[in-house]
Amino acid sequence: MIQQNGNGQLRVQAPKTLLHAAMALTLMLFVTAGLTAVAISHAPAAFACSLTPDSNHCHSQVQDNTGHNNGVAGSIYFTCLHSPNGSDFVTNEFWNATGGSGAYWIETGVIDGYSSKTRSWFWADVTPSSSFNAYFPPGFREAAYSTYYPAEIQYASPQTWLIYGGDSDVQMVTVHDEPNNTIAGTAGTEFSDQTGMRDSGSVSELESANSNDVWNFWGRYGNHPEQDGPNNHITPSYDNGTSTVSWSDC
Amino acid sequence: MSFREHGVMSRRRKIATWTSAAVAAAAISASLLAGLVSPSAQASSAIPAQVIGRLNAYALAFARQSGDATPASVVAVKTTQQEALQAVSPDNTVPRGARLPVYLIVMKGKFAIHFPVPRGSHEPTGRSLSVMLSATTFQLIDVGLGNHALSTSLHRLGPVFKLAR
Numbered sequence: 001m002i003q004q005n006g007n008g009q010l011r012v013q014a015p016k017t018l019l020h021a022a023m024a025l026t027l028m029l030f031v032t033a034g035l036t037a038v039a040i041s042h043a044p045a046a047f048a049c050s051l052t053p054d055s056n057h058c059h060s061q062v063q064d065n066t067g068h069n070n071g072v073a074g075s076i077y078f079t080c081l082h083s084p085n086g087s088d089f090v091t092n093e094f095w096n097a098t099g100g101s102g103a104y105w106i107e108t109g110v111i112d113g114y115s116s117k118t119r120s121w122f123w124a125d126v127t128p129s130s131s132f133n134a135y136f137p138p139g140f141r142e143a144a145y146s147t148y149y150p151a152e153i154q155y156a157s158p159q160t161w162l163i164y165g166g167d168s169d170v171q172m173v174t175v176h177d178e179p180n181n182t183i184a185g186t187a188g189t190e191f192s193d194q195t196g197m198r199d200s201g202s203v204s205e206l207e208s209a210n211s212n213d214v215w216n217f218w219g220r221y222g223n224h225p226e227q228d229g230p231n232n233h234i235t236p237s238y239d240n241g242t243s244t245v246s247w248s249d250c
Numbered sequence: 251m252s253f254r255e256h257g258v259m260s261r262r263r264k265i266a267t268w269t270s271a272a273v274a275a276a277a278i279s280a281s282l283l284a285g286l287v288s289p290s291a292q293a294s295s296a297i298p299a300q301v302i303g304r305l306n307a308y309a310l311a312f313a314r315q316s317g318d319a320t321p322a323s324v325v326a327v328k329t330t331q332q333e334a335l336q337a338v339s340p341d342n343t344v345p346r347g348a349r350l351p352v353y354l355i356v357m358k359g360k361f362a363i364h365f366p367v368p369r370g371s372h373e374p375t376g377r378s379l380s381v382m383l384s385a386t387t388f389q390l391i392d393v394g395l396g397n398h399a400l401s402t403s404l405h406r407l408g409p410v411f412k413l414a415r
Contacts, residue, residue, distance in 0.1 A: 051364040054373035061369065087315055087364070095368040102371050114365060115312070115390045124365065125342075131396030132374030133339045134365055138331075138347050138384055138391055174343040190366040228369060 049229045051088060051192045058229025060236040061188025062245040064208050065223040066216075071209035072096045072185035073152035074243075076109055076165075078201030079145055080250040083113025088193035092201045096153045098161070099181030104128060106153050106178060108163050110143040111136075113192075119143040123163045127177045140167045154209065155180050187245050188225075188236055199234060202246035217243040296409050297328045297353065304388070306413040309355045312381050316395075321359035321379075324414075328353055328385060329407040331392075337402035338380040338394045351385035355413070356404060363395050 049058035064072070076092050083090045093109020108123040119142045124134035143149060151165030161175040187203040206218040222243060225236040236247045297305065305326050313321045329337075332348035338356070361379045374395050382392035404410045 052362075052373075054364075054367060054371075057367065057369075059369040089366060091366050093366065097368055097371075102368065105368050105371060107366065107368065111366065115315075117390070126371075126374060127341055129341060129398070131376055131398070132363060132365075132394065133342055134363070134393045135342070135344065136389070136391055137344065138350060138387075138389065171345055173345075175341065176343070177341040186368065190369075192364070226369075 047231050048194050049192055049232060056230055057190055057192055058194075058227070058232040058234070059188060059190050060225070060227040060232060060234040060247050061186045061190075062206075062218075062225045062236060062238045063223040064185045064206065064218045064221055066208055066210075066218075066221045067184070068211060069096070069155075069182045069185055069208040070180070070211060070213050071152060071154035071215070072187070072207070073150070073154070073209075073215065074187055074203040074206040075148045075150050076143075076201070076203055077146070077148050078110070078143075078199075080198040080200050081110060081112045081119055081143075081145075082196075082198040083191070083193060084196030085193070086113065086116035088191070088197075089113035089117075090189065090191040090193075090197050090199050092189055092199075092203065094151070094153070094185060094187035094203055094206075096185050097183045099179035099183075100128070102183070104179055106161060106163065106175060108151055108153060108165050108172070110149070121166050121172070123165070123172055125175055125178060127175070128179065129177045135173060137166055137172050143167065148204070153185075155182075155213075189234065189247055191234075194231070194233060198250050200248040200250040202244050204242055204244035204246075206243040206245070219243055295328050297326060297411050301353070302326075302411060302413070305353055305355060305383075305411075308383065308388075309357060309381065309413055312355075313357055313359060313361070313379070315364070316379060317362040317364075318357075318359035321357040321361075323358045323412070324355065325357075325404060325410050325412050326353055326355045327404050327407045327410045331382070333402075333407050334380075334382050335392065337400050337404065337407060338382070339392065340401045350391075352391060353383045353385055354404070354407070355381045355383070356400065357381075361395055363393065365393070 050056040078092050091111045095107040098104045104126050106125045111122050112119050120136050121140050122136050126132050150169045154162045156162050161178050163172045207215045209215045220240045222238050225238045234247050234249050238245050309324050331350040331352050334352050334354040357379045363374045376395040376397050380394040
């Protein structure tokens with residue numbers, strides 16, 4: 001609105017209603033910005049472990065840094081292992097990268113969650129020819145709390161690996177077409193969610209077989225414990241004396 | 251307390267495995283020569299009508315969970331675990347449950363498996379997804395994903411049912 005004062009000068013004056021509206025809009029913007037900031041800070045999906053993308057899977061683990069191996073073994077143990085829904089997962093397991101700079105690998109252990117499994121034994125692999133396979137051996141009992149379960153991934157002959165484990169430490173599979181350009185064995189827990197998850201356990205007496213199939217405990221070759229993934233709250237620890245990686249979140 | 255017979259168990263296992271493999275190979279060879287093995291004859295049977303709907307629901311839920319809610323095709327066959335694994339995962343030999351009756355579902359689409367993988371590895375992706383369920387408990391037994399054709403025609407395993415999409 002344009003007005004003329006007593007000196008004949010013209011000045012622009014905002015109508016009171018317009019001024020009030022502008023003030024109200026500014027206030028709303030401040031409030032909205034504040035609420036958004038609060039919401040983002042409490043949004044677990046953006047800052048927590050999740051199923052997707054795969055880079056958001058959380059790992060709490062220890063790695064054997066002796067290099068090439070002909071096998072990895074250890075005893076799986078947990079006092080709790082629970083994923084609150086059927087699609088997310090939590091595991092107690094070990095892995096062996098068999099080649100292709102991480103493209104090919106074998107893993108075995110106990111899983112809870114994925115497709116509503118309850119403390120189920122599993123193994124999985126990626127091979128050059130058949131890509132991905134995951135298997136849940138039928139006939140085993142649910143893995144029990146506070147019980148030591150030996151398991152092993154063992155090189156048998158060119159392109160052939162054996163996986164042992166289950167409720168009675170038996171051979172679960174012969175894997176063919178799996179290379180042996182191993183990089184390192186790792187052991188620990190992997191999970192895709194943190195809300196309501198329970199996960200305390202260990203993999204003890206960790207061993208690797210060298211190129212002559214002689215098995216040695218990881219000992220001081222167990223690399224420093226690692227935890228990755230968004231806001232991964234499970235901190236693993238490693239004991240050289242017992243070659244054991246452990247973690248606690250019951 | 252030691253739970254592992256350090257350095258000995260694995261050697262024992264290796265010997266036992268090779269012995270078992272040799273015995274198994276000999277037995278299979280003998281059976282084949284005698285004409286006694288007819289895998290498809292043992293495996294095939296029709297999927298009960300009341301199971302079709304359940305299989306279909308499971309398949310579509312699994313496909314959705316694996317990143318493709320509308321797979322291009324979904325088929326199922328009833329067979330044995332051994333025959334199913336031979337078709338979808340011939341690189342792996344499992345010693346238990348060979349004759350276990352299973353439902354094998356095979357889907358074509360664009361899938362990604364949200365499964366535990368080693369740190370730094372990418373989740374598996376592929377266009378051919380297979381899911382094996384126990385025919386008695388409906389429990390998931392096996393998941394396979396790749397871009398390769400099946401090593402065995404599903405029709406060889408039994409009547410193939412095309413499930414709704």
